[in-house]
Amino acid sequence: MKITFPHMGRLYIALSTAIKILGGDVVIPPYNNKRTLELGSLNSPEAICFPYKLVLGNYMQAIENGADAVLMIDSPGICRLGQYSSSLRTTITDLGYNVKFINFDLYKGKLKELYVKFREATGNRNPITLVRAINMALLKINILDDVDKILSYYRARELKEGDADKRYLKGLREIEAALGHKEALNAKKNTIEYIKSTPIDPDKEIVTVDLVGEIFVVLDQFSNLDIEKELGRLGVHVNRQINLSDWVKASIIPSFLRFGDTHEEKARKSARTFLKRDVGGDAIESIGDVALAGKQHSADGVIHLLPFTCMPEIVAQNILPNVRYQQDIPVLSLVLDEHMGRAGYITRLEAFVDLLKRRKRQAGKSLKVAVNAG
Amino acid sequence: MKIGIPRALSYYNYYPFWHGFFSELGVELVLSDKTTKKLVTEGSALVVSETCLPVKVYVGHVLNLLDKDIDVIYSPSIQSIAPKIYNCSKLRGLPDLIRNVVNKNFLLIEPTLDKSEPNQGFYQYLYESVAPLGITDKKLIKKASKAGWECMNNFSIMTRSGVDIPTAMRNAINGKISLESTQKEGMAKVAVISHGYNIYDEQVSMKMFKKLKQLDIEAYTSYNLTIEQMNEGIKNLDTVLYWANEHEMTGAAGYYLKDDNIDGVITLTAFGCGPDSLMIERITRYAKRFNKPLLNLTTDEHTGEAGFVTRIEAFTDMLIRKKRTSIVNSLKRQVVKKEEEKRLVGVE
Numbered sequence: 001m002k003i004t005f006p007h008m009g010r011l012y013i014a015l016s017t018a019i020k021i022l023g024g025d026v027v028i029p030p031y032n033n034k035r036t037l038e039l040g041s042l043n044s045p046e047a048i049c050f051p052y053k054l055v056l057g058n059y060m061q062a063i064e065n066g067a068d069a070v071l072m073i074d075s076p077g078i079c080r081l082g083q084y085s086s087s088l089r090t091t092i093t094d095l096g097y098n099v100k101f102i103n104f105d106l107y108k109g110k111l112k113e114l115y116v117k118f119r120e121a122t123g124n125r126n127p128i129t130l131v132r133a134i135n136m137a138l139l140k141i142n143i144l145d146d147v148d149k150i151l152s153y154y155r156a157r158e159l160k161e162g163d164a165d166k167r168y169l170k171g172l173r174e175i176e177a178a179l180g181h182k183e184a185l186n187a188k189k190n191t192i193e194y195i196k197s198t199p200i201d202p203d204k205e206i207v208t209v210d211l212v213g214e215i216f217v218v219l220d221q222f223s224n225l226d227i228e229k230e231l232g233r234l235g236v237h238v239n240r241q242i243n244l245s246d247w248v249k250a251s252i253i254p255s256f257l258r259f260g261d262t263h264e265e266k267a268r269k270s271a272r273t274f275l276k277r278d279v280g281g282d283a284i285e286s287i288g289d290v291a292l293a294g295k296q297h298s299a300d301g302v303i304h305l306l307p308f309t310c311m312p313e314i315v316a317q318n319i320l321p322n323v324r325y326q327q328d329i330p331v332l333s334l335v336l337d338e339h340m341g342r343a344g345y346i347t348r349l350e351a352f353v354d355l356l357k358r359r360k361r362q363a364g365k366s367l368k369v370a371v372n373a374g
Numbered sequence: 375m376k377i378g379i380p381r382a383l384s385y386y387n388y389y390p391f392w393h394g395f396f397s398e399l400g401v402e403l404v405l406s407d408k409t410t411k412k413l414v415t416e417g418s419a420l421v422v423s424e425t426c427l428p429v430k431v432y433v434g435h436v437l438n439l440l441d442k443d444i445d446v447i448y449s450p451s452i453q454s455i456a457p458k459i460y461n462c463s464k465l466r467g468l469p470d471l472i473r474n475v476v477n478k479n480f481l482l483i484e485p486t487l488d489k490s491e492p493n494q495g496f497y498q499y500l501y502e503s504v505a506p507l508g509i510t511d512k513k514l515i516k517k518a519s520k521a522g523w524e525c526m527n528n529f530s531i532m533t534r535s536g537v538d539i540p541t542a543m544r545n546a547i548n549g550k551i552s553l554e555s556t557q558k559e560g561m562a563k564v565a566v567i568s569h570g571y572n573i574y575d576e577q578v579s580m581k582m583f584k585k586l587k588q589l590d591i592e593a594y595t596s597y598n599l600t601i602e603q604m605n606e607g608i609k610n611l612d613t614v615l616y617w618a619n620e621h622e623m624t625g626a627a628g629y630y631l632k633d634d635n636i637d638g639v640i641t642l643t644a645f646g647c648g649p650d651s652l653m654i655e656r657i658t659r660y661a662k663r664f665n666k667p668l669l670n671l672t673t674d675e676h677t678g679e680a681g682f683v684t685r686i687e688a689f690t691d692m693l694i695r696k697k698r699t700s701i702v703n704s705l706k707r708q709v710v711k712k713e714e715e716k717r718l719v720g721v722e
Binding site for chain 2 (some may be wrong): 043046047048050078080081082083086087090094107163169274275276277278279280281283308309311312314315317319320322333335
């Protein structure tokens with residue numbers, strides 16, 4: 001049985017490692033590209049959200065490449081995500097493909113569901129190997145997020161454009177190849193060393209931006225046109241607020257194994273004055289993050305990403321002007337879909353970064369005046 | 375005591391209940407005016423453009439109430455109607471959205487009904503509905519809810535026996551029951567599948583029922599069905615209940631697609647409706663399997679009436695022609711059969 005799964009940023013590294021450890025055959029679909037989107041859009045409902053189209057495209061390309069079992073996830077996102085698997089199943093069957101569907105139903109259980117479904121997917125019945133595989137997948141998700149945080153610092157300050165990214169990609173290959181616990185931690189250490197060896201200008205004038213929004217488009221470099229890299233090029237230190245490790249902590253790790261509040265619980269508290277109830281998806285996190293961005297994280301601005309027709313994020317987008325007004329922080333909402341043009345997108349980012357820089361300079365000036373006067 | 379209820383969204387599903395409930399407690403309800411183009415424009419101006427039409431209409435109605443000097447507005451959040459059966463995000467966050475976009479001074483009553491949470495059930499919802507008005511006697515609230523259900527049941531009985539919604543609503547509120555169907559026999563029978571707030575809002579649906587009546591077509595909706603029939607419909611489409619308002623879409627469609635008396639199905643959705651995008655996808659795929667004519671209409675604040683009418687006319691023409699052909703064919707078959715019988719008798 002050849003197993004495949006959809007892409008979401010660098011999630012494939014964690015998932016393929018787990019399947020490899022379990023001795024399963026894995027077909028990683030080609031990373032999201034124009035053709036993926038074309039295939040997906042062609043067979044999806046018109047007004048469905050953007051991630052659905054990419055996920056369907058991934059499955060189709062993987063099936064073309066010989067996959068005959070697909071992993072799906074039903075997660076309590078309580079938006080359209082909960083219906084992805086049943087709708088995808090109808091579509092793939094209608095297209096005439098004969099594949100096996102293995103569904104991680106996170107409504108039913110958390111770690112246990114992962115355990116049972118990995119066992120079903122790979123046929124490996126050894127409990128020790130299974131636990132090790134799940135553990136490695138979770139470890140790699142954490143490693144990738146940690147590395148990204150460091151990368152973002154060096155990207156904004158590098159002397160030569162693309163230098164930090166080159167070193168990061170070298171490390172990424174090591175992380176991907178690692179199969180053991182020690183090996184993975186070593187790969188992490190090496191990657192951080194590579195990135196830290198990037199020549200930088202520590203005194204460069206930079207602005208910090210918090211990146212918030214819907215998890216798929218925030219994490220997937222194809223969907224957001226690699227916004228973190230583009231912002232880094234413009235001299236922006238990006239603090240991504242939505243991380244896969246936070247999602248794992250909130251939805252997979254059982255509550256008695258957690259330390260401290262999850263990201264969602266923190267966001268819920270800070271969003272309370274604006275949004276009293278959970279409306280599904282990542283809406284409450286988006287609002288909570290913006291409410292925290294200015295005063296707590298001392299960010300200069302916030303970029304809010306959402307896929308077109310995303311229901312929870314539209315609620316968030318409607319509420320954000322009020323948050324922005326009360327917290328006095330600039331917010332740029334970017335709606336992403338298959339019709340997004342690169343040039344217009346970059347122009348908007350540049351304009352926003354210009355605004356942030358000018359704002360920061362002015363604030364600095366008024367601070368100096370105040371100090372002199374004092 | 376006066377509270378304002380926007381004539382939009384859940385008004386079309388629950389107003390008879392609210393009327394019975396609040397009247398029993400001595401609260402006067404004030405409705406906003408019927409939807410107009412101006413009202414939609416005013417509502418759209420306050421929210422981002424991606425928001426769906428029904429929510430824009432809702433904001434317009436809230437503004438309309440505030441213009442009437444009503445300063446208490448009732449805006450419930452129907453989170454979930456059964457364990458793990460949730461509503462659309464925009465309906466769940468409706469009071470939050472109103473609070474953040476309407477920048478005026480008014481009291482917003484925002485009760486939450488969330489049956490997936492242990493302490494947010496129906497009576498808690500009713501309690502939150504009237505507590506801001508100073509009514510906190512739980513026994514009184516329970517008694518009033520009975521009056522609410524009575525009004526709601528009268529309304530449902532009338533709609534199920536074929537009374538149109540405006541008449542049924544009027545009768546239920548006045549405490550009358552009339553079971554005389556207002557449906558006149560037409561040349562073809564069509565099921566109109568949509569949410570109540572889309573089809574019964576004359577501005578949004580562009581008086582679709584009037585048009586269908588003029589074309590001599592009988593129209594049926596989810597309001598004519600019982601919950602059991604709609605559950606059967608959901609089963610017909612090989613799915614399970616996922617959305618709180620899925621009964622009136624997938625349920626009704628599933629029932630009517632398998633109903634031989636219905637000649638065709640028209641679906642009407644607002645542009646950008648999240649749950650509908652998936653439900654319509656399923657309905658479309660199954661309409662093909664069941665071999666039932668289907669017309670999908672999408673509407674938003676820019677939809678032109680002429681194009682809309684043309685498509686309905688073309689669709690109903692097609693249905694009538696199909697029906698006529700099938701009748702003619704069956705008559706022909708009968709004639710052929712009789713001749714065959716005669717011939718056989720002659721041979722003997």
